[in-house]
Amino acid sequence: MADPRRSPLAHLAEPLAATGIMRELPYLSSFEVRGDPAEPAMARLGAALFPGPLLAASWPTAGHAAGTGPRYALWCGPGWYLLVDEPGSALAEAMADDLPGVSAVDVSAGRTVVELSGPHAREVLAHGCALDLHPRVFGPGSCARTNLAKAQVILHQTASTTYRVFVGASFADYLARWLLDAAVEYIRGEPVDQ
Amino acid sequence: MLSVPCPWCGPRDETEFKYGGQAHVAYPSDPAALSDAEWASYLFLRDNPKGWFAERWFHSAGCRRWFDVVRHTVTYEFAPGVTP
Numbered sequence: 395m396a397d398p399r400r401s402p403l404a405h406l407a408e409p410l411a412a413t414g415i416m417r418e419l420p421y422l423s424s425f426e427v428r429g430d431p432a433e434p435a436m437a438r439l440g441a442a443l444f445p446g447p448l449l450a451a452s453w454p455t456a457g458h459a460a461g462t463g464p465r466y467a468l469w470c471g472p473g474w475y476l477l478v479d480e481p482g483s484a485l486a487e488a489m490a491d492d493l494p495g496v497s498a499v500d501v502s503a504g505r506t507v508v509e510l511s512g513p514h515a516r517e518v519l520a521h522g523c524a525l526d527l528h529p530r531v532f533g534p535g536s537c538a539r540t541n542l543a544k545a546q547v548i549l550h551q552t553a554s555t556t557y558r559v560f561v562g563a564s565f566a567d568y569l570a571r572w573l574l575d576a577a578v579e580y581i582r583g584e585p586v587d588q
Numbered sequence: 589m590l591s592v593p594c595p596w597c598g599p600r601d602e603t604e605f606k607y608g609g610q611a612h613v614a615y616p617s618d619p620a621a622l623s624d625a626e627w628a629s630y631l632f633l634r635d636n637p638k639g640w641f642a643e644r645w646f647h648s649a650g651c652r653r654w655f656d657v658v659r660h661t662v663t664y665e666f667a668p669g670v671t672p
């Protein structure tokens with residue numbers, strides 16, 4: 395049977411692709427986790443999510459992401475994290491244990507992600523984001539909850555010229571159209587009609 | 589545009605915050621014992637200094653935490669490192 399789902403930006407896939415800068419990463423798994431990282435339950439959860447000596451039990455510090463590859467945690471606020479993984483991941487299984495003092499809620503359907511990459515990604519974002527995105531301040535592994543063009547987003551830089559913008563599903567259309575407009579000056583040739 | 593120093597996220601634009609008014613306004617220990625005038629004073633009357641003012645801010649677009657800062661109402665300067 396065909397996948398009955400329709401992602402929040404499916405209708406803009408063509409103009410996003412035409413920019414050569416943006417695409418939607420639909421259906422990523424995400425959980426909002428709240429808990430004191432000093433508590434044993436949070437350490438156990440960290441070890442279950444990120445097995446291996448390096449990352450075990452290390453939750454990200456302020457303004458940063460922790461984890462490697464597709465599964466990582468973003469710092470949202472004190473004791474507040476967004477866990478991210480590939481679509482259909484088994485994040486929930488890591489939370490099957492009893493975890494006193496920890497709250498974890500599946501929010502996968504609440505947001506979608508726009509990924510911006512390439513030499514103009516930072517400039518496009520800077521049109522609507524008040525944060526200093528210069529690499530000396532905001533580099534790979536940095537993340538921030540902030541506003542982008544009046545939409546509340548979580549901004550995560552995944553590589554030297556690659557950013558993920560987590561945005562609420564109901565704001566995605568507005569934000570994607572704003573990004574398409576902001577990107578016009580960096581596109582060769584005529585932009586695709588929205 | 590103010591640059592508000594969030595103790596968790598660092599300096600962010602004022603548009604990411606909600607203003608929470610004067611800090612350290614304690615809830616009355618026995619509200620029922622207050623006269624109408626005293627209750628109205630608690631609800632509505634706030635200091636309005638020309639100078640340093642301890643006030644509350646809420647980082648609504650960021651870490652979603654309330655915090656206190658000291659701000660100068662004439663220069664708009666935030667007192668560095670002050671946790672009132």
Ligand SMILES: [Zn+2]
Pocket residue numbers: 594595596597598647650651652653
């Ligand atoms: Zn903050």
